[in-house]
Amino acid sequence: MKILVTGANGQLGCEVAKQGREQELVLTDCDTLNITDGIAVAKCMRDIKPDAVIHCAAYTNVDGAETDEDAAFRVNVVGAQNLAAGCLETGARMVYVSTDYVFDGTGRKAYREFDMVNPQTVYGRTKWQGEEMVRQILSRHYIVRTAWLYGEGNNFVRTMLRLANEQNTLRVVNDQIGSPTSTVDLATVIFKLLQTDGYGTYHATCQGHCSWYDFACEIFRQAGKQVKVEPVTTAEFPRPAKRPAYSVLDNYMLRMTIGDPVRGWQEALQVYLKNHSSC
Numbered sequence: 001m002k003i004l005v006t007g008a009n010g011q012l013g014c015e016v017a018k019q020g021r022e023q024e025l026v027l028t029d030c031d032t033l034n035i036t037d038g039i040a041v042a043k044c045m046r047d048i049k050p051d052a053v054i055h056c057a058a059y060t061n062v063d064g065a066e067t068d069e070d071a072a073f074r075v076n077v078v079g080a081q082n083l084a085a086g087c088l089e090t091g092a093r094m095v096y097v098s099t100d101y102v103f104d105g106t107g108r109k110a111y112r113e114f115d116m117v118n119p120q121t122v123y124g125r126t127k128w129q130g131e132e133m134v135r136q137i138l139s140r141h142y143i144v145r146t147a148w149l150y151g152e153g154n155n156f157v158r159t160m161l162r163l164a165n166e167q168n169t170l171r172v173v174n175d176q177i178g179s180p181t182s183t184v185d186l187a188t189v190i191f192k193l194l195q196t197d198g199y200g201t202y203h204a205t206c207q208g209h210c211s212w213y214d215f216a217c218e219i220f221r222q223a224g225k226q227v228k229v230e231p232v233t234t235a236e237f238p239r240p241a242k243r244p245a246y247s248v249l250d251n252y253m254l255r256m257t258i259g260d261p262v263r264g265w266q267e268a269l270q271v272y273l274k275n276h277s278s279c
């Protein structure tokens, strides 16, 4: 299968590139294919004629989006529109990666794919609008929502390990609940979905859930780091963009279709730390 990958230097893009080595991959990033440039995207799609696009590129600066809505819209909505239109013209399918931030986080039960969205941030709203753009343009789509992602590059796990080397005590938010998810598991789901005709919307996170505080404690326990972690509230850590308090996703549609191949978050973390021992 010939697959065009956008955002190939990002966290997820790197893992997709690794797992897709057996396929014919065309890896692109900002410098080689700026997805906001409609003419460039159309030309690229016509030249390459991929069987599928795995769209990993996104404006992911959640706080930055609050003051730069146009930039977030251009990448997350117009970018998705350009790629979906290119897929429609050339007959390719498309994977659009989305986020738990489409929900408002006031729920108390894991969100399923058809629960009402209610994004509370510019980032969440633009990712939802990107989803809608893809749905409207291209029927052969897989919209895959994930959360609390870590892989190559900057992420919570690496930040915690770095801070543990610099400070004796860390204060970490204990009233936001989610499911830490390794890019390894997400990329595995994406390649499995691409082998099916099960178009539609999916949730894909590692099993289980925890708070950021619990996640930090587990990182230090598994990495053997001695550091004091103090639980704090979101109110004590004000950020420009509101974080969902509860953003656990239920991989319901995965279970209904291909089965749920996703591991528990602690197991995925263990493998990540083993493979990134220099973090």
Ligand SMILES: NC(=O)c1ccc[n+]([C@@H]2O[C@H](COP(=O)([O-])OP(=O)(O)OC[C@H]3O[C@@H](n4cnc5c(N)ncnc54)[C@H](OP(=O)(O)O)[C@@H]3O)[C@@H](O)[C@H]2O)c1
Residues within 6 Å of the ligand: 006, 007, 008, 009, 010, 011, 012, 013, 029, 030, 031, 033, 034, 035, 036, 055, 056, 057, 058, 059, 060, 075, 079, 097, 098, 099, 100, 127, 145, 146, 147, 148, 149, 150, 153
């Ligand atoms: N990280 C999370 O916790 C999380 C949670 C839920 C969902 N997601 C979603 O998962 C997907 C992958 O996230 P990630 O963590 O891998 O993101 P990431 O590491 O921030 O990577 C995003 C990539 O997109 C590229 N990009 C940005 N603007 C572009 C443009 N105009 N044209 C082409 N490429 C562009 C970036 O390139 P530059 O670096 O050169 O700008 C970067 O390589 C995204 O759709 C994100 O919304 C992420």
